Amino acid sequence: MANEAGLSQPLGAHTPGNTELNGHTLSFTGDWILSHYSALNRRARELRSRTAGCTPDFSRLGRLDTAGASLMVKLLGAEALISAMQQAPLPTEQRALIQAVAAAMNQRQPATPANNPILVFLAQTGQKVTALGKLTWLLAGFIGQTLGTLFYILPRPARWRMTPFVAALHDTGLNALPIVALLTFLVGAVVAFLGATVLEDFGATIYTVDLVAFSFLREFGVLLAAILLAGRTASAFTAQIGAMKVNEELDAIRTLGLNPVELLVVPRVLAMMLSLPILTFIGMISGMVGGAMVCALALDIPPSQFIAIVERDIALKHFLVGIGKAPVFAFLIAVIGCLEGFKVSGSAQSVGEHTTASVVQSIFMVILLDSVAALFFMEMGW
Structure with a gap:
């Protein structure tokens, strides 16, 4: 001193x-x-x-x-x-x-924490609600930007990006087909086992066929396929676009006068909207095959009788309800995955955080939308 x-x-x-x-x-x-x-x-x-x-x-x-x-x-x-x-x-x-x-x-300087636990709870709740509102607003804006770009290039075939579209279709559709078929087959067998166990007490094991068919045509087929794609493909979209942002490739794309949404988002969205309905159909068939196998082995219901019961009791509208939800789910999953990729800040840790966020948000939105759709179809009598 x-x-x-x-x-x-x-x-x-x-x-x-x-x-x-x-x-x-x-x-x-x-x-x-x-x-x-x-x-x-x-x-x-x-x-x-x-x-x-x-x-x-x-x-x-x-x-x-x-x-x-x-x-x-x-x-x-x-x-x-x-x-x-x-x-x-x-x-x-x-x-x-x-x-x-x-x-x-x-x-x-950190804010002085409140000592009242009720105030702390209310403050944290407000922060979560505010963050959710901002996320919803950002997602709505990105959906609008994607739709605007899509409608702009659809009547202009010269601007179609066929190579990334086919590559994304191969990745989201063909490569995901085995795991979707296997998972839905196993879930179909489990549903049939549960149905047979419960309905046996009432002497109504024959309705196990209806249970499996209803559940997979309306809900399980599209839901399992969408959740698998949310975990498998949305995370891949986020990681790919996030890595491009970290490496400043997105800045290079903009410097060349290209639109990143047109180049990166639209092909992935279209590929998902085409592949998920196909995977949903495969999931429906695989789940019903799994249920038919259990019915044949445990309930002495041969496959011919299984098919006859499905043809007699199950209306076409149940298949249309399930397959109609697939493009909507696919669009949301793809948009959320791409949006989280654009939100990456520039570090490897940020890529991991937004990849996790894309999976969580995609699965949440799929289940939320499926619940709303189930209530709507129930009220409409569909």
Whole structure:
């Protein structure tokens, strides 16, 4: 720590910084720079409890850097220091540095948490609702942008991107077909087992056929396929577009005068809208085949009788209800996956976070929309 002799040296001698408290005046002397930080920090801790309401004096201040400015903020507080800068006789560079550091540190100060748990709960609920509203607004805007671009290029075949469309169709449709068929087959067998177990007590095991057919034609076929694509394909869309943003490929696309939505989003959306109905149909057939196998092995209902019961009891409208939901689900899954990719901020961690968010949001939206559709169709008698 500098002594009185050191304080009397001229500014050009690079004296170690110091601070003195005389009444209500806090004098800053010498050089407040990083090389003197340890000594200045000790002196600041000594005076911190007595600096409230003090007026700073910068008349003998020497050199200054961000380390020294941060200690000044800790001594006086960001708002008090910014207010004192209005009348302080300081060079323009030092004034700007102190104001910038004070403003930055003032923004970083965490808000004092509320002690009331009810207020904390309400505050967190409000934050979640606000975030959900912003997300919904952003998703609606991106859907509008995608639809606008789609309707613009549809009557212009020269702008169609067939190569990325076929590549996305291969990835979302053909590559996903085995896992969709296997999963729906197993779920169909499980549903048949459960139906047979419950209906056996009532002597109505024959209605296991109707249970399997109804559930897969209306709900399970499209729902399982959509959830699988949400976890498999939406995450892939997010990771691909996010990696392009991290590598600044999206900026290069815009620099070339190309539209990233037209180039990256529309082919993926169209591929999903074509592949999910096909996968839904495969899922319906596979689930019913799994149920038919259980009926044949456990209930002595041969496949011919299974098909006859389905033809007799199951109307075509149930198939149309299930297959009609597939393009809507596909559009939402693809749009959410692409939107989360565009929201990546530029780091590997951000890619992982938005990939997870795309899967969660896609599955949530699929289940929410399916619930709303089920209520609507029930009220309409469909």
